[in-house]
Amino acid sequence: MATNEFTRAAYQQGLGEHRLMGSRCLRCGSVYLPPRGLCRACHSDEMEWVELNGVGKLLALTTIHIAPTAMLYAGYGRENPYCAGIVRLEDGPAISAQILGVDASHPEAVPLGTPCRVEYVERPAGEGVQTFLAFRLE
Amino acid sequence: MNRPIKNSRKLSRDVAIVGAGMSKFGAFPGISSRDLFLDAFQEMRLSVDRGFDPREIEALYIGNFSSDIFEGQGHTAAILADWTGLTPRPATRVEDACASSGVALRQGILAVASGLYDIVLVGGIEKMTDMPTSQVTDALATASDTLYEVPAGFTFPGFYAAMATAYMHAYGASVESFMRVGLKNHENGALNEKAQFGATIRQVMDKKIAGALAKGRPAPQWEDELAFLKDERANPVIAWPMRLFDCSPISDGATALLLVSAEIARNFSEAPLYVVGSGQASDAALHDRDTLTALCSAQLAAREAYQMAGVSARDIKIAEVHDCFTIAEIIATEDLGFFPAGQGYRAAEEGLTSRQGSKPVNTSGGLKSKGHPVGASGAGQVVEVWKQMRGEAGARQVAGTLDLALTHNVGGTGQTSVVHIFERR
Ligand SMILES: [Zn+2]
Numbered sequence: 001m002a003t004n005e006f007t008r009a010a011y012q013q014g015l016g017e018h019r020l021m022g023s024r025c026l027r028c029g030s031v032y033l034p035p036r037g038l039c040r041a042c043h044s045d046e047m048e049w050v051e052l053n054g055v056g057k058l059l060a061l062t063t064i065h066i067a068p069t070a071m072l073y074a075g076y077g078r079e080n081p082y083c084a085g086i087v088r089l090e091d092g093p094a095i096s097a098q099i100l101g102v103d104a105s106h107p108e109a110v111p112l113g114t115p116c117r118v119e120y121v122e123r124p125a126g127e128g129v130q131t132f133l134a135f136r137l138e
Numbered sequence: 139m140n141r142p143i144k145n146s147r148k149l150s151r152d153v154a155i156v157g158a159g160m161s162k163f164g165a166f167p168g169i170s171s172r173d174l175f176l177d178a179f180q181e182m183r184l185s186v187d188r189g190f191d192p193r194e195i196e197a198l199y200i201g202n203f204s205s206d207i208f209e210g211q212g213h214t215a216a217i218l219a220d221w222t223g224l225t226p227r228p229a230t231r232v233e234d235a236c237a238s239s240g241v242a243l244r245q246g247i248l249a250v251a252s253g254l255y256d257i258v259l260v261g262g263i264e265k266m267t268d269m270p271t272s273q274v275t276d277a278l279a280t281a282s283d284t285l286y287e288v289p290a291g292f293t294f295p296g297f298y299a300a301m302a303t304a305y306m307h308a309y310g311a312s313v314e315s316f317m318r319v320g321l322k323n324h325e326n327g328a329l330n331e332k333a334q335f336g337a338t339i340r341q342v343m344d345k346k347i348a349g350a351l352a353k354g355r356p357a358p359q360w361e362d363e364l365a366f367l368k369d370e371r372a373n374p375v376i377a378w379p380m381r382l383f384d385c386s387p388i389s390d391g392a393t394a395l396l397l398v399s400a401e402i403a404r405n406f407s408e409a410p411l412y413v414v415g416s417g418q419a420s421d422a423a424l425h426d427r428d429t430l431t432a433l434c435s436a437q438l439a440a441r442e443a444y445q446m447a448g449v450s451a452r453d454i455k456i457a458e459v460h461d462c463f464t465i466a467e468i469i470a471t472e473d474l475g476f477f478p479a480g481q482g483y484r485a486a487e488e489g490l491t492s493r494q495g496s497k498p499v500n501t502s503g504g505l506k507s508k509g510h511p512v513g514a515s516g517a518g519q520v521v522e523v524w525k526q527m528r529g530e531a532g533a534r535q536v537a538g539t540l541d542l543a544l545t546h547n548v549g550g551t552g553q554t555s556v557v558h559i560f561e562r563r
Binding site: 008034059060061062063064065066067068069070071076081082084085086093094095096097098107108111112113132133 | 377
């Protein structure tokens with residue numbers, strides 16, 4: 001068991017509860033998503049949980065036509081491409097996520113900077129299903 | 139946020155490359171990475187002008203990303219030591235994703251510069267083509283953050299495609315800008331007998347037309363190369379806006395270099411390449427950076443290498459850069475200071491990076507056309523500058539005195555970058 005509580009498992013539990021949980025440094029105020037237990041700005045390990053509001057802007061976008069096996073298993077691929085992107089949150093951090101609400105045959109129609117909001121998607125993972133982070137364009 | 143990098147780093151003694159070789163790059167069913175490494179090793183031996191006894195080699199540094207996944211074989215460096223007859227010399231595998239053998243080179247340089255060894259073998263191997271593409275995609279994705287990037291559905295073409303959209307948005311580049319890089323690198327690769335794709339885009343088009351006619355089908359009609367590259371059937375999207383011909387291939391290959399301390403270099407070679415600059419830096423996951431249109435790690439690695447060498451970007455005559463995707467070459471030419479930020483795509487469009495241009499880049503064909511056996515690619519870049527600087531590059535030889543050359547090798551999306559500068563005296 002890790003002594004630090006800001007783990008992948010704790011983050012994933014938040015996603016499962018449809019809460020976007022990051023961490024904030026009590027010494028310098030830096031906010032992290034995904035959460036981390038050691039502040040990379042000041043190296044303090046005094047961190048607290050912070051729930052992010054999930055509102056942000058699209059920084060980069062792609063449509064993926066040659067999919068990894070996990071996304072093939074979820075029904076995506078050459079005939080059904082999906083979008084992935086990077087979103088900058090109002091709370092500060094930027095994060096990689098699946099992007100929803102894009103016509104995958106016309107991704108060029110989506111201007112970067114478009115506002116988007118967090119959404120939680122269930123996809124197959126291992127034996128069961130898991131909640132994954134996504135953002136939907138507004 | 140970070141303490142500024144030390145202004146000037148120096149090697150405690152000088153190091154030279156006195157031999158360089160590579161296997162052919164390509165898809166070789168049934169051939170293992172160790173078989174390919176023997177080709178590279180033997181070609182390297184032949185390239186040592188004054189000859190040497192392999193038993194003089196004191197240590198090996200081998201770049202290898204993931205033979206564990208690709209071949210079900212870990213612990214590869216000791217095996218290569220055995221198969222090249224170098225047991226019991228210390229053999230160390232270096233893994234920094236696609237920068238593995240660029241970093242292995244740096245480790246070899248540091249080992250010689252430290253005074254511990256005088257003669258070191260640096261190599262790289264990767265055997266990627268025995269797996270279906272989806273599994274190769276998965277294996278390569280382990281070079282990114284599997285906890286927080288891969289769950290978004292990102293693949294490596296996807297990461298660079300995302301950088302491409304950010305770059306287009308910031309600077310006004312178009313998909314044609316990227317296609318110009320692919321066209322140029324295929325022109326160069328067509329002149330490289332070791333390249334996986336030894337064909338220009340025009341030759342690829344002619345082959346497709348001949349193939350259709352041979353099957354009694356109507357021949358496809360393309361007005362020119364750009365029309366071919368914009369044809370979804372001929373050049374499908376892998377991750378928009380990156381199409382098939384924007385992506386380096388899945389490859390098998392091996393590379394080998396012989397490093398010695400500078401004071402004994404002339405005992406081995408009539409025309410050694412002296413290592414005058416070496417720099418390396420790391421970075422966070424792509425989403426966790428201040429910019430998506432440059433690799434800060436490459437900028438820092440380049441700065442360290444330029445300062446060590448006491449030269450600037452304009453002094454570099456030729457460069458092999460990490461064009462795993464066409465957008466990556468454009469960004470590399472900016473990170474290295476060859477062109478200002480946001481101008482790399484214009485330079486590519488204007489032909490400045492062609493063999494006849496002011497700053498020839500990827501005369502080997504680059505990873506795009508030569509092939510990208512990831513763990514072998516960094517040392518493979520040195521094989522090209524070895525040939526060019528010694529005037530041995532044949533039909534693709536760049537004219538003029540090539541006294542300074544640079545190699546730029548990237549791991550992942552820039553979590554690792556390593557830059558080297560070589561001088562011909
Ligand atoms: Zn802090």
